[in-house]
Amino acid sequence: MNAAALDGLKVVELAEGVAGPYCGRLLAAFGAEVVKIERPQVGDWTRGAEPLLPDVDEPESSALFLYLNTGKKSVTLDWHNAANRSALGGLLESADILVDSSPPGTLDNLGLGFDRLHEKYPNLISVSITDFGLSGPYRDWKSTPLVNLALGGYLYLSGDENREPLMLPGYQADYLAGLHGYIGATTAIWSRDDTGEGQQVEVAVIEALAALHQFTTVMHTYGNMVRSRHGNRWEALGVYGRYPITVLPCKDGHVSFAVSIEHQWENMCALIGRQDMLDDPRFATFPDRRQNAQEIDDALIDWMKDKTKEEIFREAAGIWSIPVAPVSELDEVMNDIQYKDRGLWTTIDHPVAGQLTYPTFPVQMTETQPTFERAPILGEHNNQYLCLDRQAQR
Numbered sequence: 235m236n237a238a239a240l241d242g243l244k245v246v247e248l249a250e251g252v253a254g255p256y257c258g259r260l261l262a263a264f265g266a267e268v269v270k271i272e273r274p275q276v277g278d279w280t281r282g283a284e285p286l287l288p289d290v291d292e293p294e295s296s297a298l299f300l301y302l303n304t305g306k307k308s309v310t311l312d313w314h315n316a317a318n319r320s321a322l323g324g325l326l327e328s329a330d331i332l333v334d335s336s337p338p339g340t341l342d343n344l345g346l347g348f349d350r351l352h353e354k355y356p357n358l359i360s361v362s363i364t365d366f367g368l369s370g371p372y373r374d375w376k377s378t379p380l381v382n383l384a385l386g387g388y389l390y391l392s393g394d395e396n397r398e399p400l401m402l403p404g405y406q407a408d409y410l411a412g413l414h415g416y417i418g419a420t421t422a423i424w425s426r427d428d429t430g431e432g433q434q435v436e437v438a439v440i441e442a443l444a445a446l447h448q449f450t451t452v453m454h455t456y457g458n459m460v461r462s463r464h465g466n467r468w469e470a471l472g473v474y475g476r477y478p479i480t481v482l483p484c485k486d487g488h489v490s491f492a493v494s495i496e497h498q499w500e501n502m503c504a505l506i507g508r509q510d511m512l513d514d515p516r517f518a519t520f521p522d523r524r525q526n527a528q529e530i531d532d533a534l535i536d537w538m539k540d541k542t543k544e545e546i547f548r549e550a551a552g553i554w555s556i557p558v559a560p561v562s563e564l565d566e567v568m569n570d571i572q573y574k575d576r577g578l579w580t581t582i583d584h585p586v587a588g589q590l591t592y593p594t595f596p597v598q599m600t601e602t603q604p605t606f607e608r609a610p611i612l613g614e615h616n617n618q619y620l621c622l623d624r625q626a627q628r
């Protein structure tokens with residue numbers, strides 16, 4: 235195997251939370267040296283975020299922190315204090331990428347804005363990941379994952395059509411923004427190879443969400459159709475209507491169906507022993523089927539009521555080639571034979587948190603596979619990096 239794809243790159247991470255550290259996690263996985271700057275004593279706020287591992291002392295017990303910071307080095311430094319600014323400058327001197335998630339204006343007020351940094355470190359690529367971006371009327375407003383999902387248009391689409399919008403779990407929007415930060419950073423590295431100059435990369439969480447509305451915006455722009463909440467049933471919008479695309483109960487849980495082309499519909503009717511539906515004018519086309527969704531649901535539920543998720547999955551997907559899948563619980567995801575066969579999960583040993591299972595990265599390459607090392611203990615690498623900086627100043 236060749237050297238890691240980003241071997242030789244040095245990253246200084248000032249970011250806290252999820253989006254910026256996830257960007258750093260991806261850079262570290264592909265070989266970059268990521269130095270995470272944390273607040274003395276307390277560290278990144280995610281060190282105290284639940285869920286916390288039982289019988290593990292803070293600040294090493296947060297499952298969220300341990301996941302987001304694999305492969306990094308931890309240095310504690312109050313870089314907001316002018317007295318410590320030279321130590322940060324020593325780290326930036328040799329850095330290729332700076333990852334930051336501070337509120338807009340923070341770095342500028344400390345003399346660390348992109349223009350000043352570019353003057354001093356022309357090769358440096360500065361990645362800024364914020365909720366609303368560094369400009370615009372919302373830039374200084376506070377946000378949360380719920381606010382981002384609301385402004386990004388996803389709450390409007392989530393839930394039953396006659397009920398209030400539903401929140402999506404976790405920090406999905408932040409992970410998406412972190413991924414875009416990673417893409418921007420690596421693209422800027424390619425650009426620097428041509429120009430010799432670094433640049434600013436800016437990612438707004440709400441824009442990462444809004445940009446995903448490809449199908450929604452196409453429907454609106456070209457068909458004057460507005461998507462809305464439709465629960466487990468695929469919406470009925472003219473030629474866009476497809477059914478059965480839904481989630482229905484079975485003996486031990488729920489199963490998803492995504493029947494969207496004719497031969498899948500024919501196979502589904504054969505699977506459940508309802509070939510009579512093929513000749514029924516109520517189900518002649520996909521829009522017809524969506525209009526008569528309840529009758530289809532009743533037929534599927536009756537067929538599934540005495541079958542397990544696994545039995546339905548094996549028969550429908552494995553034998554009849556119908557897009558069907560069980561709605562998996564987390565333990566089922568982690569024990570799924572497909573993920574295990576492809577090596578998605580890995581075990582990492584941490585000197586305080588112990589041996590834990592982590593997801594790796596959903597990219598496989600023949601020569602430059604990502605690697606994952608444990609998350610750092612708070613301030614673990616102070617001597618390595620801050621002492622080197624002091625020696626360089628002598």
